[in-house]
Amino acid sequence: MSTFHVPAVDISAYVQGGTPEEKAAVAAAIDTACREVGFIQILGHGVAPELADGLASAMDDFFALPTAEKSRWRRPAAENRGYTPPKSETLALSAGVQSETRMKDFFEAFNVGSSVSDHPGAELVEAHYAANTWPEVPDFQARIDAWRAEAARVARTMVTVFEDALGLERGAISRLATHPIEVLRMNNYALPEGTRVEVDEDMIGMGEHTDYGIVTILWADRVKGLQVLHGGEWHDVSPAEGALLINLGDLTTRLTNEQWLSTLHRVKPPIVEGTIQRRRSAAYFFDGDAEATVGPLPAFVDDEHPRLYRDVTVDEHIAAKLAGSRAGVLNAAAGREAARVLTAGR
């Protein structure tokens, strides 16, 4: 393929308190990366490597359990929590793309997120803040919560960088996230031992989609499989040692009136000796307050740049996306994302 690279940006000036000049250089690099790619490797994020080890080992412990045990932790499609067995979700439907021939995505996942009890006193659209359930795996919750807290910190730092990079006043985006919908989706891409894969045509770990919210903080192991769409072609991405990937979600596309685009991505783990090579990732989605209204910010609308999106609540937007991925209802409101998918090669 081509010489595509995911840009790498060291954000330590924002993490450790750099000079205004150092911060301006980071913000400028993020602006370029967001305009050109929308997927970035972040260095200098300050997350201790042991926390990533803890996350990965917690995932290994859970996904190694027998299917019947894992299935005890299934939750209704309307609650984005708990265990998702393989082939129960179809991410392409969240992006408004119908896929008639292809089987459902083969990833399995375990989801946790912020709950009503995390926001005492706030008036919440409760459907987005369901309680977590925790499997009986020793230290599972402690390992996951330690990661989640740091992912949340990095997400908030990125929002500050975004505000600077876009020339917005502080708070222009963060005011939309005072009690944000947050989900950590831990993904395991594996087929039962001995499953032979003869044709890879329809074999998709996770279908093409854009993430839904403001920003995603993505930990991934270094097995290939993640692909991003750039310049009409799919490109493999794996993070450098110690880097975290971040990518823009659709709410940021809407806020910036497409100055910055949420990047389409999908997962096709490698086939080695006739079977899928196991791969793991954990996506932390930072999605904004459910009742907040999101539309193009005034700074991005003028005669040459008419509004491309009507105002929506985060609730409305996320619910339509989740109905696509989790409940199989094609998201008719994702016309602009679907158009981008359809112009891409498969």
Ligand SMILES: O=C(O)CCC(=O)C(=O)O
């Ligand atoms: O597995 C990956 O690297 C990406 C996962 C992803 O895109 C998601 O969970 O939304």
Ligand SMILES: [Fe+2]
């Ligand atoms: Fe994603």
